Amino acid sequence: MSEDITTSGAEPWPSELRVQNNGLLLKVTFDDGVFGTISSERLRGASPSADKTRVPHPGGREVAIVAIEQIGNYAVQIGFDDGHNTGIYTWKLLRSLATH
């Protein structure tokens, strides 16, 4: 029971999600001032969806982000141009991807 399970408010939240470079980059800025940029390929690879099998784009080009939608208070759902749009990315996951 060492984990504090009550407070939501302690962990950093994103203040802005900005899709850049024709959908190839996602810049995430957090409310504690930390920011980081995640490539669309890395995001696609980190999709927590159960259905994330990939069919590579012809020519091996990178996937691009085409949609971002907020889910409740805790995550966003990101759509890619290969049709994958079921991955739900929590603030925590975005933080980890943006800072590591």
Place this chain on the structure above:
Amino acid sequence: MVSKDEILAALAGVPGPDGKTPLVQSGAIDGVTIRDGKVFLAIRVEPSRARAMESLRGDIEARIKALPGVASALVTLTAEAAPGAKPAPGVKPAAAPHAGHAHAAPAPRGRAIEGVKKIIAVASGKGGVGKSTTACNLALGLAHLGLKVGVLDADLFGPSMPRLFGIAQKPALAPDGKKLMPVETFGVKVISIGLLIDDNAAVVWRGPMVVSALNQFLRDVEWGELDVLVVDMPPGTGDVQLTMAQNAQLAGAVIVSTPQDLSLIDARRAISMFRQVETPLLGIVENMSYFLCPHCGGRTDVFAHGGARHEAEAHGAPFLGEVPLDIVIRETSDGGAPIVAGAPGSPQAAAYIEIARKVRARLFEAAGAERAAPRIVMG
């Protein structure tokens, strides 16, 4: 290869969302993405204009597709609050209208419900701890304090609200013929699947049906102006809980537990779930806290005592109060005349009103309880 300038040039002459300013000059274009001849364009529109913009969207897609070097075009409408309108706290209007278009983004989620200021969940983890009784009397307590209150019975498999509130009538259709009117009783607006089916009928549904019914209760019920919508959750941490966390903007959760370990274990699971979905914990209620014998006046701690308070303290969560195991509460609940409405001056009602007071304070007075949603910028 088509360029962004060529696309914008092709859209010259297309009116913007206000119908006057040309689209290109209106600032409503949120981003143009070109990938291998595929063009993605996002346009910000006010939700009220979304339907009208739907035909324009097709026109814009056709214009882009007609350009040489364009393999396909996808135009999405992104909702935006009306200029000058104060956005609901913590809400990012998102996504396109679900107009059934093949390209349409998934149905908007995580939005607030129009007119409803705060949505709170009453949950327990374990069943049978008096969660619905607490939700009912908490809602009446909030109404007693002068708030406009609604109750959404999210326990589709075991709806208790019709009995607790003593409602026998079926909900009426709203004047528009599409939405459902909640049934108003004791000054509280109530909707429950139990109002739509027979008392003894069972709801035998798989998850997707449950999710769709809950979304209808959220969006297709004419809630009107509410300060608080109290959601009575079923036990557990499954489809219903996840749907509410994803599709409603929950302002917080109240956890109900008896003092016994068996109940507290599941209460912890519920707390952990709300934490995962970033829903603030408003506090813990200890129900069936003790039993005062009406005959001898002696007190028995049937389910032990103080467990929920201890649990709250251990996690730095507010303890909202204890409600004794009391035959008056049981009788008024089964009788459809809830104690806070029927006898607001009674000591039993006072316990609930005190809990409501603390919940209200946490909801409306605590600064920074809710955090702003991130801005989402495509472009």
